[in-house]
Amino acid sequence: MDLIRGGKGSGDKSAHDKSPHGKAAHDRTVHGKAVHDTSASRNVIIEARGLRHAYRSGREALQGVDVTIGAGEMIAVIGRNGAGKTTLTKHCNGLLKPTAGTVLVGGQDTRNVPVARLARTVGYVFQNPDHMIFHETLFDEVAFGPRNLGLTGVDVTARVEAALSAVGLEGFRDSDPASLSRGQRKRAALAAVLAMETPVIIVDEPTGGQDYREARQIMAILQQLNRRGHTVLFITHDMDLVHEYAHRVLVLNDGRITLDAPPAELFRHEAALQAAGLRLPLAAELARRLAPFGVPTAVDSVDALAAAVARIARGCVGDQDAMAGRAAACQ
Numbered sequence: 001m002d003l004i005r006g007g008k009g010s011g012d013k014s015a016h017d018k019s020p021h022g023k024a025a026h027d028r029t030v031h032g033k034a035v036h037d038t039s040a041s042r043n044v045i046i047e048a049r050g051l052r053h054a055y056r057s058g059r060e061a062l063q064g065v066d067v068t069i070g071a072g073e074m075i076a077v078i079g080r081n082g083a084g085k086t087t088l089t090k091h092c093n094g095l096l097k098p099t100a101g102t103v104l105v106g107g108q109d110t111r112n113v114p115v116a117r118l119a120r121t122v123g124y125v126f127q128n129p130d131h132m133i134f135h136e137t138l139f140d141e142v143a144f145g146p147r148n149l150g151l152t153g154v155d156v157t158a159r160v161e162a163a164l165s166a167v168g169l170e171g172f173r174d175s176d177p178a179s180l181s182r183g184q185r186k187r188a189a190l191a192a193v194l195a196m197e198t199p200v201i202i203v204d205e206p207t208g209g210q211d212y213r214e215a216r217q218i219m220a221i222l223q224q225l226n227r228r229g230h231t232v233l234f235i236t237h238d239m240d241l242v243h244e245y246a247h248r249v250l251v252l253n254d255g256r257i258t259l260d261a262p263p264a265e266l267f268r269h270e271a272a273l274q275a276a277g278l279r280l281p282l283a284a285e286l287a288r289r290l291a292p293f294g295v296p297t298a299v300d301s302v303d304a305l306a307a308a309v310a311r312i313a314r315g316c317v318g319d320q321d322a323m324a325g326r327a328a329a330c331q
């Protein structure tokens with residue numbers, strides 16, 4: 001059976017500990033956030049030009065998308081329901097082929113490369129995990145990809161155990177995936193992709209079906225993968241996750257990218273967000289309202305906002321009249 005999940009195929013058990021490009025990682029800054037860098041991470045890994053996609057129903061889900069994704073980026077894809085997010089990301093691993101325009105993955109035109117080969121570069125976790133789960137035990141489910149890469153024995157076991165442990169499902173290796181909760185099945189689907197060790201990982205709604213703790217755990221996994229050099233794209237409706245975890249935000253509206261900005265800059269684009277049916281992340285909204293007190297508007301996380309407020313509060317102790325005046329001014 002052809003592999004449709006993706007994988008590097010190195011068989012290298014230490015691959016989790018280094019860049020998927022096999023290059024030394026260094027710290028750098030992307031859109032103001034510290035991230036790991038590789039010399040390859042400045043390279044383009046996915047490029048769409050004039051991308052259009054019409055489904056057989058005639059629905060034009062993408063209406064001319066131009067986007068370049070660099071290796072090592074962590075990108076949130078956001079937009080209202082039906083905006084074209086899933087359609088766009090499915091083009092990034094060749095699951096869909098352009099009606100017009102081109103998509104290059106690792107420099108190769110997706111129309112000319114079998115999905116099974118593209119899947120060695122781009123792993124894809126579906127919005128609905130049941131679309132990719134079909135084995136009787138979780139072990140076999142996660143082992144499917146590595147076995148397709150030609151790995152056997154302890155190499156497969158090591159990949160499966162590392163992936164299950166990363167998503168907190170190590171105690172379920174002999175369970176029937178169908179017996180797991182939806183949230184657990186989503187993590188099982190993520191484990192199946194992790195076991196492939198693809199340079200690019202795309203997750204459609206990573207936190208769907210997860211409680212708060214599980215959602216944070218999944219985002220931490222994706223962040224850690226990105227720090228190790230993987231390119232990560234995630235689709236979400238949660239603006240606070242966007243703010244906290246992404247280095248770059250792509251807003252889709254009616255089949256077009258209407259905004260491409262770092263999260264700390266979202267406050268400048270409230271109108272574009274509203275037009276796309278989105279709101280500002282909570283921390284950005286609060287920072288904007290607290291600007292009269294000297295809080296910088298370009299915050300990219302709750303922690304950054306809290307630090308800025310604390311700094312100002314310390315400076316204002318003993319200056320109650322001035323604070324009251326500013327509070328009155330911003331009513």
Ligand SMILES: Nc1ncnc2c1ncn2[C@@H]1O[C@H](COP(=O)(O)OP(=O)(O)OP(=O)(O)O)[C@@H](O)[C@H]1O
Pocket residue numbers: 055056057059060061079080081082083084085086087088
């Ligand atoms: N297989 C299909 N056949 C016909 N139309 C489709 C198909 N898949 C998606 N569409 C339509 O294409 C448009 C874009 O869908 P897509 O799933 O890419 O949006 P999305 O932004 O991911 O939405 P959501 O947030 O609801 O998942 C929608 O109008 C959708 O109804």
